[in-house]
Amino acid sequence: MGIKNPPALAEEKSLFEGSARGEVAVTKSSSRPKRETAESMATRQKDIAVSEFFAKNRHLLGFDNPRKALLTAVKEAVDNSLDACEEAGILPNITVIIEDLQPDRPATTKHSRYRVTVIDNGPGIVRRQVENVFGRLLFGSKFHRLKMSRGQQGIGISAAGMYGLITTGRPMVIHTRPNAKKPAHLIELAMNTKTNRAEVTLDTETEDFPPSQYKVLSAATRAPDFLSPEDYRTGTSVAIELEGRYQKGRGSVDEFLELTAIANPHAKITFVPPSRVSADEQEELPLGDVARDATPAELAENQAESVKSGELLAPNGVDPTLTTIMKDGIIIFPRGTEELPPETKEIQPHPKGIELGILIQMMRDFEDANRGGGTLYNFLQERFSRISAQRAAEFCREIGAHTRTKVGDLTPKQVEQLFKSFQTARLPAPPTDCLAPIGVRQLLAGLLKGVKAEFYAASSRQPEVYRGRPFQIEAAIAFGGELPPNEPARVIRFANRVPLLFQQSACSSFKAVIETGWRNYNLQQPRGSLPVGPLVIMIHMASVWVPFTSESKEAIADYDEIRKEMKLALMECGRKLGTYLRKRQKMQREAARRDVFERYIGEIAKAINAINGMDADEIYQKLLEEARKRTAIADARLDENGQVIKKDEHEDLRQDDAVVMVESRAAHLQLAEGSATTSPDTNGVSDGEEKVSLKRKKKAATTRKKRSAGGDNGLF
Amino acid sequence: MAKKTTRKSQDDKRMKERDKATLAKIVALADTITEAAFKHGDISISIPTRSRANTIWNRKKRILEMGDNKASRELFNLNQAKQFMQTMLHSATIKELIEADKTSSLRSVFYKAKHTVAGTRENTFDTQEESDPILEDLEVTLGALREELHIFAENRGAMVGNITLIDKGDEIDCRRMGSGGYALPSIVEPDVIEFKKCEADFVLHVEKGTVWNRFNEDRFWEKNNCILTHGAGQPPRGCRRLLQRLNQELGLPIICLLDCDPWGHYIYSVIKQGSISLAFESSRLAIPEAKFLGIRAKDYRECDLSDAVKIDLKDNDIKRAKEIAAYPWFKENKAWQKEIQHMLDNGFKMEVESLITKDISYVTEVYVPERLKKRDWLD
Structure with missing residues (x-):
């Protein structure tokens, strides 16, 4: 106990306290001469610059x-x-x-x-x-x-x-x-x-x-x-x-x-x-x-491809060939779209999102701005969003003030009462034109450009509010293609379009991914962890004020409202992925089935020819026709549970603006064996079988789907 | 050689009729499929089911018979597509065999049809185990016997005794077969094997070659004036057919000496009633008159055997024994119910060879003659 505090330590401590409270730290005076006195310490207590602190x-x-x-x-x-x-x-x-x-x-x-x-x-x-x-x-x-x-x-x-x-x-x-x-x-x-x-x-x-x-x-x-x-x-x-x-x-x-x-x-x-x-x-x-160290020839091809797709592009479209x-x-x-994000507006705080201290400070500022003359009625209307004239009058009445009462004349009790009224009042949500979400189209454009997958889905939620601050959650997923098949999904997180690279597990978005039941969408997911599979999950939070867990802006704080929105967005994407995967599995099964039949038909035709002398080719063609017809019937007739399908879900996905499928990257369709079935990748571009079909809806000329045309290449 | 050729041409006449019929059946099968393919009908073959469920115990004839159930083997069914192809391949092979007037073993038919499916790395057949049932399917589908399909199995089983046969024109004196005996061919139909002269009073059928050797070495058949056969375990069709012919054509009783275990009982059941998988041939194979001489569960005490003969019944054996006891033809037979129960009560099984613990030739000189004398057997 007799050891003296090292001066440096003491100094630093007082510096912190001083800067944090903006006042001189009070230290206990001591009767012993060896100890520091308030006076001696005061000589070392001084203001510090933020820059010095940082x-x-x-x-x-x-x-x-x-x-x-x-x-x-x-x-x-x-x-x-x-x-x-x-x-x-x-x-x-x-x-x-x-x-x-x-x-x-x-x-x-x-x-x-x-x-x-x-x-x-x-x-x-x-x-x-x-x-x-x-x-x-x-x-x-x-x-x-x-x-x-x-x-x-x-x-x-x-x-x-x-x-x-x-x-x-x-x-x-x-x-x-x-x-x-x-x-x-x-x-x-x-x-x-x-x-x-x-x-x-x-x-x-x-x-x-x-x-x-x-x-x-x-x-x-x-x-x-x-x-x-x-x-x-x-x-x-x-x-x-x-x-x-x-x-x-x-x-x-x-x-x-x-x-x-x-x-x-x-x-x-x-x-x-x-x-x-x-x-x-x-x-x-x-x-x-990355097309790593592409040879000049490859680059030329790349460019040619870009030009080609450039011709196909709708003015506001998204080019799936860009990479x-x-x-x-x-x-x-490269730039994936020529469209700038919309201009965002600045907003006034929402009454539900402020704390009492802030309210008091805002009142002081308002008083100063009006040279001490501002009324509460005006203050409420001018300095907050979503308080109408009528509502402002109601607030005045509720705290026993007049509409002409000056802000400066309110008692602390009245201010506190106002603050409480804010919490209980039914107010419209804050305006949301202050948010510029990336948007479904742009999300897809960005992912298409950066991730070589076969299936992309995006979802943009409606704006919501946490602590009176509007925010909006968007999610997108990319599945399959060249992504590693057996690793945990990769979560990429963004706040106001800025990637968050560190402290993943502290981030609200990461928790939302884990809490989402990916098994419902035909993915593997070990208990309490990320789903496993060729999957990239993208989550974006747009807000006028993103609640980071620290100044280095690495993780989004875990507010229930935020996490809930994230989960809903992920579920929307997940459902689409589930539909796609079910369809994909079915197609895989059908392809396998057809494959089996086709494999044996040749043998059977030869055997029949040997027995009754019928023309082997003719029988082969007949049986092949029959095999195709039968597997096609199975395609259209039944779904997973043997239920009759009235509407093709896959077709729904094709119509969905928030989904992109690049079927040439869907590895499952490229059957390993059999000369009759070649992958669309190899024969597609050259003979024009592969078409980039475009949808040019008025505002949504966005999604584009690469698919092989026609059902007669043995794949569909 | 010249002699043989003339005989062959006689055979040919007989064969021709049967072969023509078989060929017509195969072509008809292929035609049905071709027709279905052109009419977009179901591409399938209707095959009588060879399963327990489709066997009927004919109480009157005391044999197992195949029921009328048929299963459809479809090309456009994932589980059946390959078998469908295999059936067609074998049909073609058989047609070729008949046209060339050659016979072929089960194994070589398997090789004949085995190849890689065009454009894949898959074999039409991987093992003979895949091929054999397809041939049996064809037998029942075409309603033709195996020999009518020109297919034979390996020779299995042996015979010695007081009988002379003609096998494909060659005279076989079964009294002079040395230590090996006459190997039983798989096809023993009258056009292949004729009985020329038989002096024997009965047939003693033993389970396997080792026991048979003991009896042959001791010249049992000579001393007891009988025919001695074995079927190398579960007797193959050739052996069963020959026993049936000896029984029906020559009126010889068939006496079986088998192990005292569920397997031995099952072999007896197959000889007597026919088997499930070959139920369609029971009328040609089953011998309802066959008797079970031993080994009996009571022999341990009756013959005063040592503990060395005991082999513990395993769980599997007990289960099997109960299954056999539940077969309708055993179920109605009180003596058999008693016999199986006795074995289960003993808790052990016994092999014929174990009688050697008494004396090397105890089985041939004492056991069998005494039982025969007393007519102490199960029916």
């Missing part, structure tokens, strides 16, 4: 290790770029470049110094805001409003810059061109963590945008379509040097970009990975479908 606690922001730091830097920059492009109504073109600045380091050194550059074609940033945007923590346009966007707090990019500065001492280099007719600004800035202010070390103007230094990295970057000034007439380029570690696999930059591309099919993302990858764990891209490609070491996630 510099010490960088793990809170996602910079806990070199590998994650690299990812977080990319993530923050890409999120900002996408937000900026969308707000300006520009289809995003984003180029991510990671350069290894110590390529000659020994093989044992796993981490290195990297330069991360993210270049977008967004609206750019006006000169006077550059320091604030990049050089200050908690400075942003997004924190003070209830509007759906990727970033929320305004911590991200400045924190990345700060991390770079701490680990390498190098400032951020920013090119930004807000006006296509004027030169770009070139600014180097370093953040002063003590003051939470940026220090500009270079401030000049340049015509060099996008920066030409990136054109000379490799053969591929010299190509004219790489970073062409046409595509980047305005925009911003941010370069940060940092200590990091580049690795493939789960939680990698590759995965992040891949998932971002899925959730943002309107964006074209180009990725130039570093020349050297950290030694271990050279996994493939997690969803494993991630890798060319000379550069990965291109």
